[in-house]
Amino acid sequence: xxxxxxxxxxxxxxxxxxxxxxxxxxxxxxxxxxxxxxxxxxxxxxxxxxxxxxxxxxxxxxxxxxxxxxxxxxxxxxxxxxxxxxxxxxxxxxxxxxxxxxxxxx
Numbered sequence: 524x525x526x527x528x529x530x531x532x533x534x535x536x537x538x539x540x541x542x543x544x545x546x547x548x549x550x551x552x553x554x555x556x557x558x559x560x561x562x563x564x565x566x567x568x569x570x571x572x573x574x575x576x577x578x579x580x581x582x583x584x585x586x587x588x589x590x591x592x593x594x595x596x597x598x599x600x601x602x603x604x605x606x607x608x609x610x611x612x613x614x615x616x617x618x619x620x621x622x623x624x625x626x627x628x629x
Contacts, residue, residue, distance in 0.1 A: 524594075524595070524596045524616070525593065525594065525595040525596075525616050525617075525619060525620055526592075526593070526594050527592075527593055527620070527623075527627050527628075528590045528591060528592050528593070528627070528628050529591045529593060529623050529626040529627055529628060530591075530626050530627075530628045531591060531623075531626045532586070532591060533561070533563060533584045533585070533586050533591050536584055536591055536593060536623060536626070537563055537565065537584055539622050539623060540565060540582055540584075540593075540619055540622060540623070541553055541565065542622075543618055543619070543621075543622035544567045544569065544580065544618065544619075545567075547618070547622075548569060548618075550569050550570040551567060551568075551569040552567065552568055552569070553565065553566070553567055554566045554567060554568050554579070561585060561586045561587060562583065562584070562585045562587070563583070563584040563585070564581065564582070564583050564584075565581070565582040565583075565584070566579060566580070566581050566582075567579065567580040567581075567582070568580070569615060578597055578598065578615050579597065579598055580595060580596075580597045580615050580616065580619070581595065581596055581597075582594070582595045582619060583595070590628075593619065593623065595616050595619045596616070597615040597616045
């Protein structure tokens with residue numbers, strides 16, 4: 524799970540995130556996008572070979588407190604009874620942090 528604020532507006536952050544996941548990988552797709560009252564929810568999925576499965580990534584962008592806040596969580600991948608994903612969920616989440624790293628303020 525990721526949770527941080529950035530020094531750009533929500534629209535810019537959303538565009539960077541979408542570009543990173545969709546255009547920055549072969550299997551990344553934007554499944555759904557929802558916006559209402561200053562909150563944007565982006566849902567992505569991507570196939571990870573090391574997890575042997577598709578993973579989802581849900582990103583929530585809000586400006587409720589006057590700052591652009593990013594919250595992201597990945598899930599759905601893994602193999603076996605314990606759903607071990609070989610680090611694929613963390614990697615999917617970290618692509619968001621990497622894309623926005625120069626704008627992170629907290």
